Amino acid sequence: RPVEWNGNHSSVTMFVLRGLSDEKELQLLLFPIFLGTYLVTLIWNLGLILLIRMDSQLHTPMYFFLSFLSFIDICYSSSVSPRMLSDFLKDEKTISFIACAIQYFVVAWMGLAECCLLAAMAYDRYVAIGSPLQYSAIMAPGLCGKMVTGVYVSGFLSSLSQTVSCFHLYYCGPNLIQHFFCDFPAIIPLSCSNPFISQIILLLAAIFIVFGSLLVTLLSYGFITASILKISSGKGSAKAFNTCASHLAAVTLLFGTALSVYMRPSSSQSMKQDKVLSVFYVILIPMLNPLIYSLRNKEIKAALKRLIKRTIY
Template sequence: MAPSMLMEGGRNHTSVVMFVLLGLSDDKDLQLILFQMFLVIYLVTLIWNLGLIILIRIDPSLHTPMYFFLSFLSFIDICYSSSTSPRMLSDFLKDEKTISFISCATQYFVGCWMGQAECCLLAAMACDRYVAVGRPLQYSAIMSPCLCQKMVVGAYGSGFLGSLFSTVTGFLLHYCGPNIIPNFFCDITQIIPLSCSNPFISQMILFLVCIFVGFSSFLVIILSYGFIAASILKISSLKGSAKAFNTCASHLAVVTIFYGTSLSMYLLPSSSHSEKQDKLLSVFYVIFIPMLNPLIYSLRNKEIKEALRRMVKRLTHLLQ
């Protein structure tokens, strides 16, 4: 897709109006297989996360801070997956995988917003787990509904502002030459190098946003689990220690997968992994994690399993 010609100060110069996504593969047969596989993954992501939200809302036993946060984590996963999966699926069936400049900016904005909101929400959930383990007698008083709502608003608000700054500074650069993105979605770290402008300010703002939102959230999680570990060590009985750790196991697994993948993608030098490895990490980060999060919480959680059994019984009773 050729860049458009614009006039400025009596001189012609080009401005990119479309980006070309290379996608995951050029093989037509493989693309059809990938289309079917990723369609199933996307549907599972939608159904499982939406089902978890509904289950938490209708079952009174799940009306606790942990599940309140989990319902919003599931909403983030739905939005995050939906920002990339539908276009990726449609691109598998196209010969020319192009995306308009505005659509690319919108896709990045939504994905970045949800990704940064997830960082903050995981930090809030880590604080919740610390209070549950370290201050169990004051848990209900400390983690009040009002505080939980403020923490969720703060997580979404921080993600929105961070994404806004990153998107505006990244997409206000002048793009006049190459317009090929070597991935299946709009990743700002692969778009900024295509700019004809000096990208220093945009890269600095992107770096600062990652520090303030991503790293600060990670630091809160590390500190929370440090306090959790100290509290568990104070428990005299082995059974009590195991029970306390079990309340944090699902969250710890989600944090490990989320941050492990994101740190591998964005912090390791590009020379340490190939373009194919970059794409595989992107697939896992963007496509698989939103599906894995509800599965990790559901399969390891007795309360959710019991709530699901109760809901199935109610439905079967109504249908009889």
Template sequence: MASSSSTEGDRNYTSVTNFILVGLTDEKELQRILFPIFLGIYLVTLMWNLGLIILIRMDSHLHTPMHLFLSVLSSIDIWYTSSIGPRMLSDFFKKEKTIPFIACATQFFVLSWMGLSECCLLAAMAYDRYVAIGRPLQYSPIMEPGLCRKMVAAALETGFLSSLVLTAPSFNLYYCGPNIVQHFFCDIAQIITLSCSNLFVTQMIIFLVATFVGFGSLLLTLLSYGFIVTSILKISSVKGSIKAFNTCTSHLVVVTLFYGTSLSVYMHPSSSSNHPKKQEKVLSVFYVIIIPMLNPLIYSLRNKDIKEALKRVLKRVIQ
């Protein structure tokens, strides 16, 4: 552990200059198996999300609010998984998985920025689906381009400011050692347990941000789906009801996967301890590595407009 001279009273200067990540596993044979798997997942994530962004930009038929939100979601997922993926892959070849203090803070900042922005964006997408189903005749005037851009900007700005509020106090604590993080990335729940400072204020900040941004976004999403269900029940024909429900199925699946896995990790009592269980690491892999790969696939498979756009683009390329 690299260190520099400091006193405990000096909270702005830390004696710990790096952290050591324990990684996913220390079994060599398992590492050899996992590396190509995670490399493949990361490359596929980049390819699918970049492909979806390019497709939406290229095809004018996809210049709609829903597809604008979807392209932003793909951008967020690229940054989200890239904040962890490359370092996690390189750590498979390292005996000691050391990460500098500043790099750890930066990783957490980007991860939380993208994660909290995604919470807000999913809420905006839920509102978009409510307007499309509940007020179809007023959809275009309500979801006009200016409002959509403001909603995207608000989601990213909220994520940025919230992440800043989380990162600054958490990494301004006094760290005097040990510096071993029981995870494969700089998870704030594991990092702050290594601090020698009083954690009350920092834990309150984390709780408030999680409540207002995380749970607030989830509440808005659920509220929108409550209105969606009410609107669907008012549709007289069964065929019309099924068609209306199908327009939001993909988003509902993404919301369930994202919140289901993240809440199962951070709402678990042992997640705040210094020794997370193996299943918690598996769940962490799912929501920071697997879900960003699945999101574009989930939307593409159930979106007729994207399928048609892909056919048109491929036809132009072949000709």
């Protein structure tokens, strides 16, 4: 039952997800596309994690952080894709109140953790280029472990506060979420109580976690640029820039799409655009990240060749 009566009041127990499209034919067409995307996301990210774990030459801070980025991308994609795929085959895309809250919690946790992790990776690149001789001493395993713990704890606490404030609100009437997953901007308009506190908590999370991570990343790249300009040889400058190119691409993709979704005023037209952008940062970016980091990376290619040789011989 979507609505439950409590005395003179009714409260929503089920939400209905609008999905990407109402057209049954288009949904059946999208199903194999998104299934393939999800399987590729799992295979590439799991493969990258295993390769980094198995090859001792990849046991460096950069690849340590990269393995956790792949883990986050697996969790991020898995919090949305399986349900979305099953919804493509259903006429009524219902989700329970509790399941909706859990989905939003995981999506927000992984999304915010990824922002923080990209900032940590930017700092790692700054130390590698700005202080190459002290790199091993500064980026010691203990510090890297603390940074990753901080990434997960920051995302967890911020996501928990958002989820509790959002789903603690009173929902009494419309239960149709204009999205393919439970997302804050799509759920809040359905509330029958004042969402001011929830919106303030979301704003604080955006300022401290998202913009804070973006600021650390931009500052790191400011120092990286200054360090690269000091390198006299053109070959050395190109090599230094190449070590940052993949990370810079990942940062641009995530922050560019996420900020365009959450920092715009809501309207019926923007909701349609948000769905498309959400597909990009929730479904496609987790698939693209391992590809971005692997395609032009000689160390990963060499590690893959070593693994293939060991497997054969």
